[in-house]
Amino acid sequence: MAEHSGRADHAFPPPQREGLYRAIHERRDVRAQFLPDPVPPEVLARLLDAAHHAPSVGFMQPWDFLVIDSREVRRRVHRLFLRENERGAQQFSAERQQAYRRLKLEGILESPLNLCITCDRSRGDGPVLGRTSIVDTDLFSTCLAVQNLWLAARAEGIGVGWVSILDQQELATILDLPEQVYPLAYLCLGYVSEFLQQPELARSGWRQRLPLTELVHGNGWRQALADEALHEALQEVARPCQP
Structure with a gap:
């Protein structure tokens, strides 16, 4: 019987490892490259299943997924973005504002689908194991669900863009969320014309x-x-x- 090394017995085969690292390095925050092609239901189901298999502190699984295909809801979110984006631009110097306004920072209407991943801050029965010292571990856990979905999407050839320039309270109102449910990530999803070689902000010279x-x-x-x-x-x- 061959002796086990204890080092490689549980490692993925090289092609699978390379695929994982490729998804990590080629994942992009997509804003301007969306195509109108719909995301097939079976593909979206796989992405949501990948997100649902994220680790969570105390196995609380605080996430929910709002699939947003209504043009009217998306138009309301887009108007909210436009207002908050203007407020954001004004926080930078005059020179930086010019660079800021040249950036495209969302694909709410261009992408065929929007998705909001929420965090139910009341999920769990009584004290949650592992959350007794750091109460924000529910938010951290939901971020891992976002990352799972993002990497799975890249493997499927689906672009994802996280729209962070939104007023979360107003977004919660638009989406009719219960008081204890926080809209953690508003995402744009869809097939893309290309995945950029570099992140958008690096390519534009904003940051490296x-x-x-x-x-x-x-x-x-x-x-x-x-x-x-x-x-x-x-x-x-x-x-x-x-x-």
């Missing part, structure tokens, strides 16, 4: 990806890594990510 080697610390903040081999490995994996 920070070097990974500057973000990994040793046993305390800003302490050097004791493992020189890890430092070299970090430099090696970071090279393909450089613009």
Whole structure:
């Protein structure tokens, strides 16, 4: 009987690993590349199932999914975005405002489908295991559901754009959410003409990806890594990510 190494027995085969890392590195926040083609129900079901299999603290599963195909609802959300986007622009310097206004920051009406992932802050019976010290773990858990959906969407060739420039209270009113349900992520979904080589904000010069080697610390903040081999490995994996 072959001896198990304890290192690779549970690893995915190389093509599957490569597919996962490809989805991570090629995932994009899509705003301007949406096509009108509808998302097939079976594909959307797979994406929602992937989101529902996200980890959650205390297994509370605080998420719900609002599938929004109503043009009227989307128009109301879009009007809310336009107002909040103008408010957002005014918070930057005059020069930065010009760059800001050139950016397209949503695809609410262009995408064939919108999806709101919510967090029910009352979910769970009594105290939730693991949430007794950090009450926001329900929000953190819902973010993991968003990420699951986003990576699955990339694997399916579906673009996703997160619209964060919204007043959450007014969005909750538009979507008729109960008081304890928070609209955590408003997403635009659809097939796209392309996935950009770089994130939109990096390509436009708004911000660039920070070097990974500057973000990994040793046993305390800003302490050097004791493992020189890890430092070299970090430099090696970071090279393909450089613009």
